[in-house]
Amino acid sequence: MQQDHAMVDKHILLYLLLFIGFAARAQTGIGTTAPVNKFQVEATAADPANSGSAANGNLRLGGLSVSHVLDFGLSSTSTFAWIQARNKTYGTNYILALNPLGGNVGIGTSSPTAKLNLVGGGIRIHDGFSNSTARPAINTSTIGAYEIRGVGSGSGTTQADGSDDGFLRLSAGGGTNSTTQSSIELSGYSNVADMSNNIVFKTAGAERMRLDINGNLSGSTTNTLSGFGAQINSISAGYTLAATDNSEVIQSNAASAITVTIPAGLPTGFNCMVLQYGAGQITFSPASGVTIINRNSYNKTIGQYALATVLHIGSNVVIISGELSN
Template structure:
């Protein structure tokens, strides 16, 4: 020990202050960098507690350590947080816990994780004969990317929001995106999936399973609701009702003992719905800035349990047909 200290002191005397340009090697007599640690190559062990890796960081308390090494069987380096006494027990590896961005393939990351020059692969052996994984309620499951909510970032909470988007960095009208939201006290945000193109919402699946589509669907333009995809019923008990875009593709029932007025406004070409007189109150069509044509000039349901179809065939032009009279 005295000899080693003497050598260190001698080196410090020989090399002037500010001129310490030599490299230090551990396990090598020809270090390339300022500090080079060289040892046996080995894959990260998954059991036992024997020497494994080239460098270890450990604390004066606790059993968790950070080991580093280079593979023996392939060309990769590895970092593993684990137990110092049981290599089958692994711990978390935290990067920038107090803030800052992490870059892979870039020196100027602009997001919490900025990936350049590659993609993200989620693979744990899911084959083409496997069944759909169950929904996890308290932890993130395999193959899952989850937007969790709350300040605590608790995986067991029901709220959360996730957006997948492309484009629109400078102009929102150039962005396509998919929004997925969990529970929310804001009704518009609660448990739905929203699809956008050109920065505009095109399709929404709400928390009741109803799907509303605005835009192009199987080559047809206009506003549409996918029939039989979710609920297609709109049950009314009042004596007045005005059709809305959300009624497209739905069956609208009127259950009243009094006469009912159904107002038809200007809606998209292709709009269609079925009207059912469920109660004894007769349903009368009332045009609002549009033209409604009927083969016999009828404007009312014929009686209880009668029905008719209403279709917008051109701008502000409708046709009604079914069990109707005046």
């Protein structure tokens, strides 16, 4: 009798081991009789729906006594898969939070080293703009679909989308040494004068140029604009000034006399220098609708190496001054 019991126990143990082994290798399928993963769901593919309450997806996570769900699906019109947080009746879309307690998210990498680490691609924002869309107004409490914004926290530490402060830095390089980094820094309102409403440009880790709250442009951290030079544009025959000549130097290398025409429609404040570098005298001539003013009614350069300044003061009135004669 004891031998019979031992034989039965061995059989039970064998069956149990076989069952455990089978269970370890078992696959569970819904909508398929041949699942290839531990758990596999096969359902009719469909793009995410905006309305209705019929099934729309392959898998849904829902909760007791709540209206929000998380749906997973496969598109029926393309090859994308989708995840959508929404109301169970599809009328309202909700927030999808990734690692809300912390941790990094990687796209194209399994070892992200930042809150969002993108490898092998770029970022593209489609904002619905066309080539005839006017510049949008500044947004306050909301953020535009075309916008990346650094958001502050007022006087506290909690994100405050309605606050006026905030800081954003776009940078490249500097992984081991700050002197190898270039960056553009944008700041909103701040009680720190250095940080209040300005744009700072840096190269090699040092500030090179700053646009301050009043629209003044300065080099480094001083009030002096340095490191900028006018372009010298050479001519050798008659020439008509253009708006692109603003703040430039027009150098005439002509051996004989030429005419420089001042056209209508130059921007107010337009100014440039005209140099008679060659032997040819320069005559300044107004186009139709333009008035040239000079203290002595002079409109020609006085001789070789003479300099003249052209200044448009508005309403097509242009002042020429410098080494001039008739």
